[in-house]
Amino acid sequence: MATDDRLHRILGSLAAVGAESLAPGRLCEVCPEIVGVSGAGVMLMSGDVPRGSLCATDSVSQLIENLQYTLGEGPCVDAYLQDQVVAEPDLAEPATRRWLAFTPPALDAGARAVFGFPLRVGTVRLGALNLYRDRPSPLTADQHADALVVADVAARWVLEAQAGAPSGTVAADLETGADFHFAVHNAAGMVSVQLGISVAEALIRLRAFAFVHDRLLADVADAVIARTLRLD
Amino acid sequence: MTREADVVRSLVEMADTLVDDYDVVDLLTGLTGKCVNLLGVSAAGVMLTHPSGRPGLVASSSEAMRLLELFELQAQEGPCLDAIRTGEGVGPEVLVPGSRQWPSFTAEALEVGFQSVTALPLRYRDVVLGALNLLSTTPDTMAEADRIVARAFADLAAVSIVHHRSNVEAIRLNEQLSAALTSRVVIEQAKGVLAERAGVDLAEAFARMRHYARNHNHRLTDVAEAAVAGTLDPTAWQPGSAQ
Numbered sequence: 001m002a003t004d005d006r007l008h009r010i011l012g013s014l015a016a017v018g019a020e021s022l023a024p025g026r027l028c029e030v031c032p033e034i035v036g037v038s039g040a041g042v043m044l045m046s047g048d049v050p051r052g053s054l055c056a057t058d059s060v061s062q063l064i065e066n067l068q069y070t071l072g073e074g075p076c077v078d079a080y081l082q083d084q085v086v087a088e089p090d091l092a093e094p095a096t097r098r099w100l101a102f103t104p105p106a107l108d109a110g111a112r113a114v115f116g117f118p119l120r121v122g123t124v125r126l127g128a129l130n131l132y133r134d135r136p137s138p139l140t141a142d143q144h145a146d147a148l149v150v151a152d153v154a155a156r157w158v159l160e161a162q163a164g165a166p167s168g169t170v171a172a173d174l175e176t177g178a179d180f181h182f183a184v185h186n187a188a189g190m191v192s193v194q195l196g197i198s199v200a201e202a203l204i205r206l207r208a209f210a211f212v213h214d215r216l217l218a219d220v221a222d223a224v225i226a227r228t229l230r231l232d
Numbered sequence: 233m234t235r236e237a238d239v240v241r242s243l244v245e246m247a248d249t250l251v252d253d254y255d256v257v258d259l260l261t262g263l264t265g266k267c268v269n270l271l272g273v274s275a276a277g278v279m280l281t282h283p284s285g286r287p288g289l290v291a292s293s294s295e296a297m298r299l300l301e302l303f304e305l306q307a308q309e310g311p312c313l314d315a316i317r318t319g320e321g322v323g324p325e326v327l328v329p330g331s332r333q334w335p336s337f338t339a340e341a342l343e344v345g346f347q348s349v350t351a352l353p354l355r356y357r358d359v360v361l362g363a364l365n366l367l368s369t370t371p372d373t374m375a376e377a378d379r380i381v382a383r384a385f386a387d388l389a390a391v392s393i394v395h396h397r398s399n400v401e402a403i404r405l406n407e408q409l410s411a412a413l414t415s416r417v418v419i420e421q422a423k424g425v426l427a428e429r430a431g432v433d434l435a436e437a438f439a440r441m442r443h444y445a446r447n448h449n450h451r452l453t454d455v456a457e458a459a460v461a462g463t464l465d466p467t468a469w470q471p472g473s474a475q
Contacts, residue, residue: 047410090297122398122403159405160404162405162406162412168415170413170416182417185420185421186424186434189422189425190423190425192428193422193425194428
C-alpha cells in the first residue's frame with residue numbers, strides 16, 4: 001500500500017475519534033487498533049536521555065516507559081539512540097540477549113512483545129513510539145509500515161504543538177496526559193538539602209538507590225516526597 | 233557514457249545532502265560548478281527569493297558571473313528575474329546588441345563576453361524559490377539533453393532548499409521544547425529544595441517561591457536556578473514571605 005494511502009487511512013481513524021487538537025495522546029489511542037498492538041506510548045528524549053512520556057494508553061505502556069526512564073535501557077531508548085526501528089517479538093525468548101534489567105519486570109507486567117519506532121522530523125530526533133503486545137508475535141509488514149507513518153505523524157505533531165506555545169513554556173497540548181517525572185526532581189531537591197549535596201548528585205543518589213533496591217525511580221521519588229523514605 | 237556517469241553521481245551527491253545537516257549556500261555553489269562542468273555552459277548562478285519576496289544572489293561559478301548577477305539585480309531586469317517572476321524557463325536566448333528584452337542586462341553580458349543564456353526556475357510544487365542562470369560565451373543554444381539535466385539539477389536543488397528550511401525550523405522547535413522542559417525541571421527541583429529548607433509541602437514551597445519572585449521583580453526561573461545553585465536569599469522560603 002502506498003505511503004499516501006496509509007497516511008490517509010490513519011488520519012481518517014484519527015478524525016473518527018475527534019482528534020482535531022494536536023495531542024499525541026490521540027495518536028496513542030488509535031495506535032492499538034491501527035497497528036494491532038495491546039498498548040502504545042510516546043517517549044520524549046533529548047541529549048541521549050529519556051525526558052518522560054507524552055502519553056500512554058494503559059498501565060503496561062506506562063510501566064514500559066517508567067522502566068526505561070529508570071534504567072536507561074529498553075526498546076525506545078535503543079530506537080532513539082540507534083535511530084532505527086527496534087523489534088523484540090518474543091520478549092521471553094529473545095533472539096538477542098539485551099535489556100537484562102528491563103525485561104523481567106516488563107514480562108511480569110504482561111508485555112510479551114515490544115517495539116520501538118523513532119520519532120524524527122528531518123534530522124531532528126525527538127524520542128520514540130513505544131508499542132507492546134500481550135502475546136509474542138512480530139509485526140506484519142503492513143503493521144510495521146503503519147507504525148512508521150504513526151511515528152512520523154506523532155513527531156510532526158509534537159513540533160507543531162510546540163510551535164504554538166508561548167515562549168519558554170512547554171505547549172499545553174504536550175503537557176496534557178504527559179508524565180515528565182517532576183516528582184523525581186522534587187525529590188532530588190529535597191535530598192540535596194537532606195544530604196548537603198548538589199541537586200545533580202542527589203539525582204544520581206536517587207537512581208543508585210532505585211537500582212540497588214530494584215524499584216522504579218518514580219516510586220522512590222514518591223516515597224521521599226511523602227517523607228516515608230530518607231536516603232541518609 | 234562518462235558524462236552520464238558524472239551526472240548520476242552529481243545527482244546522488246546532491247540527494248545525499250538531503251539527509252545530513254548542510255549549508256544551502258554550499259549546496260548551490262556546488263550546483264553552479266556542476267552545471268559548468270557537465271552542461272557545456274561557461275558560467276552558472278543561482279538567485280533565491282528572500283522571505284520578503286525579493287530575489288538575492290546566493291551562488292555563482294565565477295566572479296564574472298557573480299558581478300553580472302549583481303548587475304541584473306540592480307538593473308531589475310534579466311533572465312533570472314524573469315524566470316522567478318513567471319515560474320517558467322527562459323531561453324535559450326542568443327544575446328544580441330540593442331535587444332529590447334533586457335537592454336541593460338544584455339549590454340553588460342555581451343561586454344563581459346557572454347553570448348547566450350538560459351534560466352530555469354527553482355520550483356517546489358507551486359512555489360518558486362529562485363532561479364538558475366546559465367550563460368555561455370558562445371551563441372550556441374543548449375542541447376535538449378543538457379536542458380533535461382539542468383532541469384533535474386534545478387528540481388533537486390529546490391527540494392533540498394525546502395527540506396533544509398523545514399529542518400532548520402524543526403531544530404529550532406525541538407530546542408525550544410527541550411529548553412522549556414529543562415526550565416520546568418529546575419523549578420520542580422527548586423520546589424524540593426525550598427520544601428525541605430522551610431519544612432513545608434511542595435505546594436507551599438512553590439507559593440513562597442512565586443511570592444518572592446513577584447515581590448522582588450525576579451523571573452520565576454531565575455529564582456528557581458538560585459535555589460538549586462544554593463545562592464537564593466533565605467528570606468525567600470521564610471513563612472513571612474507568603475502573605
